[in-house]
Amino acid sequence: MTRTMEQTAPRTAPPSRLGGLWRRWRGLGIAAAVLAAFAALSAVRAFTGQNPLTDSGTVQATLAFAVPIAMAGLGGLWAERAGIVNIGLEGMMVFGTWFGAYAAWVTGDPWLGLAAGVLGGVFGGLIHALATVTFGVDHIVSGVAINILAVGAMRYLSILFFQEAPGGGASQSPQLPGFPRISLPFVADVLGPLQQQRIFLVSDLAGLVIGLTTGMSVITLLAILLVPASYLILWKTPFGLRLRSCGENPDAAESLGVPVYRYKYLAVLVSGGLAGLGGVFLAMVASNIYQEGQTNGRGYIGLAAMIFGNWRPGGLAMGAGLFGYTDALQVRGATAAVHALLLLIAIALVAAAVVQWLRGRRTAAVVALALAVVLGVWFAFTDTLPRELVTYSPHIATLLVMALATQRLRAPAAVGRQWRPRGGS
Template sequence: MTTTSPTKVLQAAAGGRRVLGLSPLMWVLIVSGLVVVPFVRLVTDSAPLTATTTFTAAILSTCPIALAALGGVWSERAGVVNIGLEGQMLLGTWGAAYFNWYYGPWAGLAGGILLGMIGGLLHAVATITFGVDQIVSGVAVNIIAAGAVEFLSKTFFSNITPNGGPRNLSGLYSLPTLNIGGLDGWLSDLNAKHWFLLSDLAGLLGSLVSHISYVSLMVIGLAALSWWLLRRTTFGLRLRSCGENPAAAESLGVSVLRYKYIAVLVSGGLAGLGGAYLSTVASSTFTVGQTQGRGYIGLAAMIFGNWNPFGALGASALFGYADALRLRSASSLHALLLLLAIGLVLLTLWRLWQRNIRGAITNGVIGLAFLLWFLLTDTIPDDLGGMTPYLVTLLVLSVASQSLRMPAADGQPYRKGSAG
């Protein structure tokens, strides 16, 4: 029986040859998207594809999902599967609403993080201390959180009139936004000219300087900070070793259980912040069940992002963009079919270059199906349009699954002293 050197395990946890933790395939897709999206906009004459308003809506849809996905990255990098992200987001929506109403918007964000961490602590105690199955515990956290939010809402918000009810609370304080007036106007004019690439980039940049919440910019900063902590610090190396081979990590003196607790608490806090974003930034209203499954989408984004903070952020942006197009116009959603078809063709060429014939055939057939769908139809039915963001997420996750690698010990229970 061969044993793995603890030092080699720690080095393996650092990853292979990647840029910012992203594989060459991810960079190909990102760079291609900067050209393909403007090309599709030009071919289909669908201006909303790259309009500033579309990107603004995409940011609002992306951020809560990205925060849940970042939470998943932290937890699973330490070897703990956190299905309870949805419940922790739910707790965050209520915590943000309560503290926002009584103490202001920044206190609301802190309250959302606090409630999310409480949900994370519940999951950590069950899975790390008592060894409960991580999937079962996560599902239990979601159920408990849903019931707790319903109870807390009826208890604390029913008597707040006229803005409160047993299931909602409106009129919450808003957070400040960034607005660079002169640059905003210049970019808006450039975007309206519909020039290839230049106007499209102006639409994207315009959404980042025109009435964007500081919390939205904070999400990008949190992704960068998470990447740096997990990939460039001793703390991150030790935490990731707990998700790769905890026994080897313990033999090197790493307190595995402590690092797992830290990771799950951070995970819950990030998910709670995602819930706070929904009730404080995306809107000024709290509603029971406000997350609407975004925690589960965050899990999918984390997997598609290959358990990497930047990858999770990019995958969340893909869902957010598709969701924004759904809200904009039917023609833009129809143009998304051509965008998916081209993306799958590029992915097919990449698979062929890698000599992955089976993967190339699969991607090529799906891409051809989307192309025929685009050519043979003029619109997408309204009922199907509401499902589009979820279908896009499922599709991308399925075609990218061949190049994903989860932490080796992810989801496996661990008891202190197992190294011996």
């Protein structure tokens, strides 16, 4: 009898093997979802004739808008994985824009401007770490204070240093030197004609490749590489495991000998440096001048991208790309292309309704399908969108994504917690 039961009992794979299979299938599922989304976008482009949806210019503009959002979000990821909420990312980006612009203007060297901008963001991170880690100030209060301080202090410094400079003013710097740009040879020449033929999926892929390999700033390439680098550091090294343990259970981390204060400080300093890098990008890559209000809420949108990505670098990058894409369309003046996105969103909602129905969530499926019908009718009976709606489409996309993503989120367990060592020091 015992032998029969052993023979008929289901064999389970070792946990490590199951984990590996789960990660492999999960990665394939994400890749399939991304490919399906791109194919749907290509189909909408072919159906509506709105070529700006996938041309190389839109891809390049998307990168320009996504990079500062991604850097702010990556900064928030580092801080919150260590248990520190960093609402002050907006102010740290402001520090990065001003200090980067000032150093580049004084020295004429963009690389010194990059170093100064990153250090400016680190300075903002140091203030936040002192307030939250050492003195136990509420994380939100400290972050808001940094945002207010950064705007006022940089206005004062602009009046002090830029107002009398040729081409400068109380709210802007003179012209700044730029960073070199790189391109892969012959790519645009070979794929350019293919992009112009407007073949379904093929031309769209050509536009994507041209946009990613032509005229890319070296700072853009650096920012892209920082996303997988952060994943490798935080998830594949003992250092990253210790840092993340400070955001999950600092008491347990302390009991195992992890210097929790040191890791929290380091995480917030890195967070500020990444936000400062995003500020340098705005002042010296996206434009060639510092201007007051240049960040325009991108620190907050970066936090939204981080939450959308469930506190992981890959999801964060996709969120930043989504927000950057909607921003790129409206800035390029492609109002008809933004109108065509109504059809794309309707398709996405139909797919979501099918998934929810198969999972047994009937109410959610019906609501998603109803919204898809409304957007489909809106698209069918209109030719354009109100200008105000197009202008604020990135912020609307942020709100929609946050509303749809809240059900699957899992923040670090101890994020925002005021922590003190058990000894009380």
